Amino acid sequence: MLRNFRSAASLAIVGLAGSLTLALTLASCSPRTSEPKQAASVPVKDSATQPTKQPTKQPTNSEPSTPQTAAAQPPASTESQPMDPLLAAWKDIPIDPRTGAVTLTDEQWQQRLSPDQYRILRQKGTERAFTGKLWDKGGPGEYRCAACGNLLFTGDDKFVSECGWPAFDKAIKGTIRYESDRTYGMLRTEVMCSRCDGHLGHVFNDGPTDTGTRYCINSVSIVHIPGTTSSKNMETEAIIEAPAKK
Ligand SMILES: [Zn+2]
Numbered sequence: 001m002l003r004n005f006r007s008a009a010s011l012a013i014v015g016l017a018g019s020l021t022l023a024l025t026l027a028s029c030s031p032r033t034s035e036p037k038q039a040a041s042v043p044v045k046d047s048a049t050q051p052t053k054q055p056t057k058q059p060t061n062s063e064p065s066t067p068q069t070a071a072a073q074p075p076a077s078t079e080s081q082p083m084d085p086l087l088a089a090w091k092d093i094p095i096d097p098r099t100g101a102v103t104l105t106d107e108q109w110q111q112r113l114s115p116d117q118y119r120i121l122r123q124k125g126t127e128r129a130f131t132g133k134l135w136d137k138g139g140p141g142e143y144r145c146a147a148c149g150n151l152l153f154t155g156d157d158k159f160v161s162e163c164g165w166p167a168f169d170k171a172i173k174g175t176i177r178y179e180s181d182r183t184y185g186m187l188r189t190e191v192m193c194s195r196c197d198g199h200l201g202h203v204f205n206d207g208p209t210d211t212g213t214r215y216c217i218n219s220v221s222i223v224h225i226p227g228t229t230s231s232k233n234m235e236t237e238a239i240i241e242a243p244a245k246k
Contacts, residue, residue, distance in 0.1 A: 142155075173237045
């Protein structure tokens with residue numbers, strides 16, 4: 001009997017202790033799951049999006065908008081605001097003084113560019129048609145290489161093409177490198193930035209304007225800086241065939 005009572009009592013104690021611990025666990029779990037979630041989600045979101053957005057996404061997502069502010073108010077931005085990360089990245093890009101070529105390694109490019117930029121500019125990728133930010137938008141101003149800032153086109157020569165990529169009928173002379181591209185069973189002319197060799201797109205002879213040329217460029221490869229820069233005051237070129245290799 002006593003033994004039974006003892007075991008019953010100990011069972012009751014164990015049971016009580018068990019339910020207490022369960023209650024305590026539940027009590028401590030519920031705030032633990034909700035509180036830290038709330039506490040974590042807000043600051044983590046903030047701290048997670050800010051640093052990742054700034055170095056990685058800004059070159060892609062804020063291409064049209066960040067330089068806009070920098071270009072719109074150059075005195076204010078240089079005096080009171082820190083330099084736009086994209087412009088700062090272009091400014092400190094290492095260039096060989098003898099050749100004028102950008103001297104970054106593949107690994108350094110990968111660190112500087114967003115994944116999309118790296119895939120298209122450095123690995124000759126292509127963005128899907130009608131998905132780029134600039135295929136049907138843009139306007140006056142400069143269109144610079146997103147990798148190195150080289151001025152490639154101006155808004156004077158941009159037109160909306162049904163192809164679904166940003167199109168230009170001429171380029172600023174000497175800023176493009178042309179190369180024959182025989183991939184996918186086609187013969188095309190690839191266009192690259194002459195300064196950093198970044199892949200921009202291809203050039204075709206079906207342009208609707210007087211040059212008959214259509215530079216078909218990935219949005220990701222270029223940055224639009226609104227302004228008044230006009231190609232009318234510059235030497236331009238409209239080349240369709242890559243020069244023969246020697
Ligand atoms: Zn470039």
